[in-house]
Amino acid sequence: xxxxxxxQPRPDTGIYNAKVxxxxxxxxxxxxxxxxxxxxxxLRVGARPEDWPTGLLNVPIGTFNTAVLIAxxxxxxxxxxxxxxxxxxxxxxxxxITVLCALTFLGIKSFEYRDKFTHxxxxxxxxxxxxxxxxGKPMFMTLEKxxxxxxxxxxxxxxxxxxxxxxxxxxxRDHGDHKAVEIPVAQIKRLSxxxxxxxxxxxxxxxxxxxxxxxxxxxxxxxxxxxxxxAKMWFTDPDRLTNRVEVSGLFWHFVDLVWIxxxxxxxxx
Amino acid sequence: xxxHTDDISKHVRGYMIVGGTLLIGTILTVLASYVDLGHExxxxxxxxxxxxxxxxxxxxxxxxxxxxxxxxxxxxFTAFFLVGLMFLTIGAYADFPPLTTTR
Numbered sequence: 239x240x241x242x243x244x245x246q247p248r249p250d251t252g253i254y255n256a257k258v259x260x261x262x263x264x265x266x267x268x269x270x271x272x273x274x275x276x277x278x279x280x281l282r283v284g285a286r287p288e289d290w291p292t293g294l295l296n297v298p299i300g301t302f303n304t305a306v307l308i309a310x311x312x313x314x315x316x317x318x319x320x321x322x323x324x325x326x327x328x329x330x331x332x333x334x335i336t337v338l339c340a341l342t343f344l345g346i347k348s349f350e351y352r353d354k355f356t357h358x359x360x361x362x363x364x365x366x367x368x369x370x371x372x373x374g375k376p377m378f379m380t381l382e383k384x385x386x387x388x389x390x391x392x393x394x395x396x397x398x399x400x401x402x403x404x405x406x407x408x409x410x411r412d413h414g415d416h417k418a419v420e421i422p423v424a425q426i427k428r429l430s431x432x433x434x435x436x437x438x439x440x441x442x443x444x445x446x447x448x449x450x451x452x453x454x455x456x457x458x459x460x461x462x463x464x465x466x467x468x469a470k471m472w473f474t475d476p477d478r479l480t481n482r483v484e485v486s487g488l489f490w491h492f493v494d495l496v497w498i499x500x501x502x503x504x505x506x507x
Numbered sequence: 508x509x510x511h512t513d514d515i516s517k518h519v520r521g522y523m524i525v526g527g528t529l530l531i532g533t534i535l536t537v538l539a540s541y542v543d544l545g546h547e548x549x550x551x552x553x554x555x556x557x558x559x560x561x562x563x564x565x566x567x568x569x570x571x572x573x574x575x576x577x578x579x580x581x582x583x584f585t586a587f588f589l590v591g592l593m594f595l596t597i598g599a600y601a602d603f604p605p606l607t608t609t610r
Contacts (some may be wrong), residue, residue: 312526506540
């Protein structure tokens with residue numbers, strides 16, 4: 239039995255069914271990310287300025303990743319246009335570039351995540367706070383783990399500035415030639431890497447970027463399928479394949495659209 | 508969007524132009540963040556550029572500039588509820604009981 243309206247428009251809507259489906263799905267996605275954006279707003283306006291990090295994320299890397307997503311948005315629409323123009327080989331080329339862009343984005347994002355998991359803040363018992371790196375750059379270290387390891391002090395290489403000093407101070411070039419200092423465990427109130435539990439900033443940062451990265455991954459899997467085994471449909475039902483590529487492209491553009499807002503609010507403001 | 512091959516090939520150049528504009532918009536967003544306009548105005552400017560970029564993606568890449576009415580109806584409902592959600596957020600912030608503060 240043939241599924242109706244997979245390639246021909248349905249008379250009452252004027253469009254094929256998958257397109258109606260993807261737009262309804264995207265509408266629900268708008269509300270999902272909208273709820274998280276409103277959460278971001280509430281957390282941000284409710285935070286003390288000194289507790290809301292600015293200038294902590296790497297702007298050149300974030301900018302490059304934005305450019306990668308924009309480039310992939312162009313190639314995904316070009317892949318669809320190539321099928322419309324009956325240029326199957328061109329479609330394969332653009333689809334491959336799109337998948338590569340998606341993997342590049344995820345690779346860079348995981349590099350950024352790793353950087354945060356090895357970056358620490360120390361709250362000292364005298365009320366001062368310093369950020370920097372632990373000796374050996376371990377991930378997910380906490381004060382409890384340090385104590386459990388029987389250590390009486392930690393070797394800590396502090397950053398040039400603490401994020402509470404503001405964006406201008408954070409953008410000062412850090413030559414990284416700071417000397418490690420020894421901090422006795424007795425003087426440490428809290429030790430945390432830049433993980434979701436660190437602060438509301440990192441909680442919402444990882445929620446938003448993590449959810450977005452899952453969307454990138456999902457999109458990449460679908461587009462890789464349409465590049466590989468799914469592309470065989472071109473020889474049996476080309477219109478249906480073209481529509482599938484259009485629908486996956488619509489999802490991909492939405493992923494790009496979300497990042498267009500995430501980039502400035504998380505990296506720049 | 509029209510499905511004719513000739514029309515599509517005409518649109519291809521448009522996609523390139525939109526892509527280039529988005530890249531320029533990204534650079535503008537970064538440069539604008541280094542200009543000290545006061546924190547609030549920096550936010551407003553960044554969101555204006557982001558909205559302009561998002562509009563370009565929606566209108567040209569997602570073909571909303573020439574889509575069927577049904578899609579517009581779906582998006583009108585979405586926009587209504589999204590705006591409502593944001594108003595609720597602002598309302599919640601303005602509705603802290605007396606003697607509580609967030610600052």
